[in-house]
Amino acid sequence: MLRHLFFTAALILANPVTAGPSGTIHVVDGDTLKIDGTTVRLHAIDAPETDQMCGDANSPAWACGDWVRNKTRQMYEGRSAICVATDTDRYGRTVAKCSVDGQDVGERLVSDGLAFAYRQYGMDYDLAEKGAAVNGRGLHGTGIMSPAAFRSAQRAKARPTTLAQNTGAKTVTVNRGKPTKRSGLPNIVNSNxxxxxxxxxxxxxxxxxxxxxxxxxxxxxxxxxxxxxxxxxxxxxxxxxxxxxx
Incomplete structure (x- = not known):
């Protein structure tokens, strides 16, 4: 309980917030939850779209969006969340930071490599993403395109060959020398x-x-x-x- 109070107090000091929904989580996708009948878009993170494919010249295409949604469901489906609203997006969804057992859900998803820091809307998870990239966790262990770039390509009805620039969410490229172990990936696409x-x-x-x-x-x-x-x-x-x- 104290962790919940500290989480909420920190948000109030750092952001202009209002009370948000609390209750049982239903996972819609990697960055969207339904809580107590309210659709919540998690603040300052961006996860792959459900139909998004990932891959590059060194990693074959695979259904990363569906994988992220399933991993997020394994972690949070049916659990209880406390949310603090920070905004309302253009689709009418509540934008919020949510915690489960005192842990920031957005930070956990970015730290595990299941979502990216959406720097256009806040630098809250910048360091969490860099840590995930350095350690090759989750999506950082294979070829990735930012979800914002993917959405831009879908709108243009074109199949991009390079990562779009300045799209809000961005990936971090790290020179590693020897490849890191990609234990966060399913074996089917894990070339390790x-x-x-x-x-x-x-x-x-x-x-x-x-x-x-x-x-x-x-x-x-x-x-x-x-x-x-x-x-x-x-x-x-x-x-x-x-x-x-x-």
Whole structure:
């Protein structure tokens, strides 16, 4: 209870606020909750759109928006939140900072790499995002586009090839040297899992390749076609894949 009081008091001192909704959480997406019948857009964070795909030249396309929504539901669905409203957005939604058991929900999502700091609306989570990027947590462990850039591309009905600039939310690029472990990502898109699960174009057979095999380096993985990465041969066999003969 004291943590709730400290959280609310800190907000009142830092922001022009009013009382916000409190109650049981229903997760709409990575940055939107429904609480006590009120739709709440979390203050100063931006999560991937539900239909957003992520990926780059080194990481195949994958459904990051749906993944973030599911992870957020695992963390917060059905739990009780206390919110302090900071604004109302152009869609009529209450913009608020919410806490669960005294922890700022927005900060947790950004720190875990499930959302980005939306600096256009506040610098509250700038350091949390930088920490997530440095450690390769969540979305920072794979190719990512800011949700604002994705929305801009959708509006233009174009498929961008580069990250849009000055879109509010932004990603942080960190020179790491050796790749960091991407433990926050599902194995299917986690290229730190080195076994490649390929589907034969001619037969549809599911075949996995391990490092050192003849065709390993030439094999490309496309999750959108049902292909994936595995972290062990046992995992691959359990999923119904056989080892390549070469």
């Amino acid at each position: 899992c080195t076994i490649k699960g390929n589907i034969s174009l001619s037969s549809g057979e599911r075949i996995y390749h391990v490092p050192g095999q003849e065709f390993y380096s030439k094999t490309r993985i496309s999750p959108t076609k049902g292909e994936r990465w595995f972290c062990s041969e046992a995992e691959a066999r359990a999923a119904g894949w056989r080892k390549a003969r070469n």
